[in-house]
Amino acid sequence: MSLDWKSNPPYSNVKQDDKLIKYNASCYCGLVKYVIYDEYPVDSTYCHCHGCQQLQGAPYQWACIFPKTSLYFLSGLDSLKFYNSDENIQDHILPCKVSCKQCSSPLADEGRRMWLAFPQTFKQFRLSETVREKLKASCHIFYGQRTISSDCFKNDGLSKFQGHKNKSNIILDQDI
Numbered sequence: 001m002s003l004d005w006k007s008n009p010p011y012s013n014v015k016q017d018d019k020l021i022k023y024n025a026s027c028y029c030g031l032v033k034y035v036i037y038d039e040y041p042v043d044s045t046y047c048h049c050h051g052c053q054q055l056q057g058a059p060y061q062w063a064c065i066f067p068k069t070s071l072y073f074l075s076g077l078d079s080l081k082f083y084n085s086d087e088n089i090q091d092h093i094l095p096c097k098v099s100c101k102q103c104s105s106p107l108a109d110e111g112r113r114m115w116l117a118f119p120q121t122f123k124q125f126r127l128s129e130t131v132r133e134k135l136k137a138s139c140h141i142f143y144g145q146r147t148i149s150s151d152c153f154k155n156d157g158l159s160k161f162q163g164h165k166n167k168s169n170i171i172l173d174q175d176i
Helices: 050-056 129-134
Strands: 021-026 033-036 041-046 062-068 071-075 080-083 098-099 104-110 113-115 139-141
Touching: 050 062
Parallel strands: 041 139
Antiparallel strands: 021 033, 033 071, 041 062, 062 113, 080 098, 098 104, 104 113
């Protein structure tokens, strides 16, 4: 694996003033730690696709989308593990899954320009209803592939897309 990824955002970002930190994220064991400087994500979604279900070991993935330039890694760059599901290889080929080599906990999905952070890894998420509201999902994507009862999300006020957001049909609550 090439180490070129270390010279690109978010891994090469310059640390900003600590007062600007909005979220502190870490893997389960604490080896990998990073901060996010943006208070609000560009978007936040619940993804129900089969790939996210299997890779997360959960019925859906919740991701908050931030620009790669809004992150700074405090520790653990050498403890990152990358997985490209399209090629089925552990390599930093975008888009890819990012996790900790030590504890294997998922940290994010890395896209070409965006970082899809998992808010469950944010210290502040566990402490504040206000933070949870700022990170609230705007929609469900790949809702047609969901594995849990539709009653769980019926009338939650969120759009439910058959596939990608704004690129597929919306599933109406009354049709569920």
